[in-house]
Amino acid sequence: MVNINGNLFPESALTLALNNRGLNYGDAVFETIRTLNGKIFFWEDHYFRMMSSMRILRMEIPMNFTMEFLESEILRTLETSVEKNSSFRVKILVWRKEGGKYTPASREIEYAISLEKLDHPFYILKDSACEVELFKDYFISSGLLSTIKSNNRLINILGSIYAEENAYDNCFLLNEHKQIVEALNGNVFLVSGNTVKTPPLSDGCLNGIMRKQLIAIMNTLPEFVMVEESISPFELQKADEIYITNVISGIVPITKYRKKEYGNDLGKILLPKINLRAGMN
Structure with missing residues (x-):
């Protein structure tokens, strides 16, 4: 109904x-x-x-x-x-x-x-391959309108078609400054050493609910430093782990970008914490 x-x-x-x-x-x-x-x-x-x-x-x-x-x-x-x-x-x-x-x-x-x-009652950490690429045909405009969930999603649609045609599982979207903004269906978190980075809202990324929850969790983990800073495409191949996050899938580990492959150690730490917050919310 x-x-x-x-x-x-x-x-x-x-x-x-x-x-x-x-x-x-x-x-x-x-x-x-x-x-x-x-x-x-x-x-x-x-x-x-x-x-x-x-x-x-x-x-x-x-x-x-x-x-x-x-x-x-x-x-x-x-x-x-x-x-x-x-x-x-x-x-x-x-x-x-x-x-x-x-x-x-x-x-x-x-x-x-x-x-x-949905198939699963709570969030799970899938171990399936997730290979990504940059979608560079069109750009997200940085600013307030890009942070809301309007039904103007043409860039996401065209990026999804590009991913399907080229056998990628997802794509990263860029803003007009050529900064990583988000993935086709969620926010992006990049892990380098003990630093976890996600783009700021001012770069044009969606004001994601899961993004907000994970930032709050990260700020309780003393062994990590959580920062909201612009991400250059050149940082992708230097990262140790990369995740796509949204409120339906939770945390999706990226396994490969070009020749670089990634782990998912942080995801294993975050998964029980986000399920706990979802259950208690």
């Missing part, structure tokens, strides 16, 4: 208006959330990031769009599944109401909540 503005519909019954502003102008934001047994991982972080994104896009946030209201709508949608106690990827999509061209006729919003079952 899909929740559209508080009403539940079978997916087969859904239709999309041709003048939907998300479809026509990319006038939409979204959140992808992980749940287990009706529990929403890192819900407060997701909620406040979504509210921040809506404010940046100057959407009119309804008075009833509280954290408690949206949580209840997510849980109500989960209740419709016969496997409601399984692990799910929940997507909340918010778009501005139809009408207008570039200038909207209204700043009011509509929303949808959809579900996708």
Whole structure:
């Protein structure tokens, strides 16, 4: 079932208006959330990031769009599944109401909540190969708009097609200054010795929920130094370990970039800690 503005519909019954502003102008934001047994991982972080994104896009946030209201709508949608106690990827999509061209006729919003079952209840550290390359055809613009989860993801789409055509598992995206910003589907953490580095938000990387959680965990580990600094592509082959992180997959170790192969020692340390935080959140 899909929740559209508080009403539940079978997916087969859904239709999309041709003048939907998300479809026509990319006038939409979204959140992808992980749940287990009706529990929403890192819900407060997701909620406040979504509210921040809506404010940046100057959407009119309804008075009833509280954290408690949206949580209840997510849980109500989960209740419709016969496997409601399984692990799910929940997507909340918010778009501005139809009408207008570039200038909207209204700043009011509509929303949808959809579900996708996941295979594993908690985060795991996969041991499968993950070879990456740079995607250099187009660049992410550094700045505030690049940090939000809008549905303008053309660079990610084209990078994913490039990876598929060239048998890579993922790609690193660059900003206009030729700095590593993120991967196709998550933030990037680079390990060199005892220093762990991730790009700052000012470089244009997504303000990731898992990124925030891992930075907080890293700052509790005295044997490591966590820094938010720009990453040059030249640093990649000097690194000991590289990870892609997002709230659905958790921590994904990069195994190869060009001729360099990487370990995943830090990932083994972080995995139980992030599962603990997800369970306690």
